[in-house]
Amino acid sequence: MKLGNVIGNVWAERKVKQLHGCRLLVVQPIQSSGRPCGSPLVVADPGRLAGIGDTVVIVTSTDAAQAFDSGVAPVNAAVVELVDIIQ
Amino acid sequence: MFLAKIKKRVVSTRKHPAYNGKHVFVVQPVNPDLKAVGNEWVAVDYVGASIGDIVVCGGAPGVAQQVFQLDYAPIRTLIMAIVDKIDFRDFQ
Numbered sequence: 001m002k003l004g005n006v007i008g009n010v011w012a013e014r015k016v017k018q019l020h021g022c023r024l025l026v027v028q029p030i031q032s033s034g035r036p037c038g039s040p041l042v043v044a045d046p047g048r049l050a051g052i053g054d055t056v057v058i059v060t061s062t063d064a065a066q067a068f069d070s071g072v073a074p075v076n077a078a079v080v081e082l083v084d085i086i087q
Numbered sequence: 088m089f090l091a092k093i094k095k096r097v098v099s100t101r102k103h104p105a106y107n108g109k110h111v112f113v114v115q116p117v118n119p120d121l122k123a124v125g126n127e128w129v130a131v132d133y134v135g136a137s138i139g140d141i142v143v144c145g146g147a148p149g150v151a152q153q154v155f156q157l158d159y160a161p162i163r164t165l166i167m168a169i170v171d172k173i174d175f176r177d178f179q
Contacts (some may be wrong), residue, residue, distance in 0.1 A: 001164055002130040003097075003113065031109050032095050032113045037126045057097060057111065059161045062148040067103055067161035078106050080161050081102040086095050086113060 001059045001080065002029045002048050010042055018073040022046045026078065027058055032086050043077040044068075050082050057081035088145030090170065091116045093138050097129060105151070105160040106131070112166065114144055119175040129142040143168040 008026030012019075016068035023045040029038040043058050046068045050056045059067065060077045091114035093141070103155045110132040121141065130144045133154060144166050151162035 001131075001162070003127070003129055029165040031127050031165065040131065047101075047103055049103075057099070057102075060171040061163040061165050063161045063162075063163045066105075068159075071159045078161055081097065081106055081111065083097055083099050085098045087098065 001057050003032060003083070004029045004041075004043070004056050004058050006052050006054045006056060007040060008052060014073055014084075018068065018070065019044065019075075022068075023048060023074075025052075025072075027052060027056065027077075027079075030055075033079050043079055044073065044075045045079040046073075047079065049079050055083040055086075057083060088143055088167070089116050090112060090119065090173070091128070091130070091142055091144045092121065092123070093136055093166075094127065094139050096138060103161055105155065105157050105162060109133075110136075112136070112138070114142065114164075114166070116144075117141070119173050119178065128164050130166045131162050132166045134166060134169055136166050136169050141170040141173075142166045143170060
């Protein structure tokens with residue numbers, strides 16, 4: 001998993017069935033110091049945890065599909081935590 | 088799996104249920120000579136590690152589901168072991 005800053009939203013009318021009703025966020029992966037590392041990703045947010053400007057923890061692997069209630073989704077990046085503090 | 092040093096702890100109240108009651112850390116991968124290498128990762132603790140420990144991290148897809156016996160576990164990187172000692176020859 002990685003830390004990330006939510007920098008945007010993606011709106012899409014036509015998309016696969018599993019992604020209906022699921023927010024798509026644009027997330028810039030960062031280090032805990034805040035330094036960006038890697039290019040921005042589109043990350044699914046089934047739990048409706050985050051919005052623009054939030055720091056989140058994202059899981060980037062096939063485990064991301066398990067962030068969905070059905071456990072099945074064609075995604076490999078999902079928001080799993082909204083970060084309060086990193087200490 | 089990789090060696091890593093635990094740098095910081097991630098505190099969060101709004102999260103996926105699989106993360107409830109678990110400690111989440113920022114880990115910095117290190118070489119056997121404990122020098123930092125590469126970018127940090129976020130890992131879920133399973134062995135009671137704390138900040139400053141050298142640990143073994145890693146995990147295959149779906150492993151967290153078995154390890155934590157959860158229905159759904161969107162967790163990839165696990166902290167599996169707290170390292171006491173490393174013997175190693177020189178490496179490139």
